[in-house]
Amino acid sequence: MNEEVIHYILVRSRRKTFSLSVNGDGSVVVRAPNTAKKAETDAFVERHLGWIAARREVLSSAQLDLSDGAAAAVFGRSYTIATGRPRFAGGTVFLPTENRALAFAALLKRTARKQMAALTAEYALRFGFVYAGVRITSARGRWGSCNAKGAIAYSFRTAFLSEKQARYIVVHELCHTRHLDHSAAFWSEVGAILPDYAQTRRSLRKASVVMNWL
Ligand SMILES: [Zn+2]
Known part of the structure; x- marks a missing residue:
């Protein structure tokens, strides 16, 4: 039962409590007291899996990706982004290289x-x-x-x-x-x-x- 509940980066310090954060790339950082055992840290992360999932969702929707193949919703309709003369055509939105x-x-x-x-x-x-x-x-x-x-x-x-x-x-x-x-x-x-x-x-x-x- 020593398997990690989820992959996370562990930062130990002289702090007394645990804290959790999610980076822009979705990676999870746990700050823990020097004395914390792995099982305690895992249990802390496990209790916050819902929060981590929600945070990851917010972060991924918080950025607009305009690279080829990315999806963009316009008035609720989903388009795939591709390179070309700027226009909407069918389910594709074409954007120039620059x-x-x-x-x-x-x-x-x-x-x-x-x-x-x-x-x-x-x-x-x-x-x-x-x-x-x-x-x-x-x-x-x-x-x-x-x-x-x-x-x-x-x-x-x-x-x-x-x-x-x-x-x-x-x-x-x-x-x-x-x-x-x-x-x-x-x-x-x-x-x-x-x-x-x-x-x-x-x-x-x-x-x-x-x-x-x-
Ligand atoms: Zn108003």
Whole structure:
């Protein structure tokens, strides 16, 4: 029973307690007291396997890989990345050899403009909202905004969201054309259109890692 529960790097010191961390490459580091026995260290790691798995998942989704063969989801649709003249073609997104991030951002801006403008028009028509227009920005701090004149702006990084999340952003901003605050009246308006919006809104917190992309 001396087998390691999981491979980990052990760092001993004069500390009194155990601690655990996961590096960017997924490797696990355990800091342990000098006196700790291997069985104790293993038991500590075993108790935290769930935490390690969750941490690894967060770390792997926290980076955008633009190399050939990598996968990228755009409005919930999965694409494989390949080298070529920048464009979407079927299930492939082509990016040039150089300045890949810049080229991808440009593609996403175009896609977001089309998709977010279409969704905004769709909900405005269905629920009688009046708005002044849709603009796409490179904002990192927020998914969308709406000013007193009803001009709506969306971050092009909404392209990294699922369609459900994108629809919530659209409804949120359209409801600001009637309520410029986040009052109870505002949320009841959102809830009347998207009854399960609270869950979608929570899921956006996890999605905010994409704000660091491109
Ligand atoms: Zn708002």
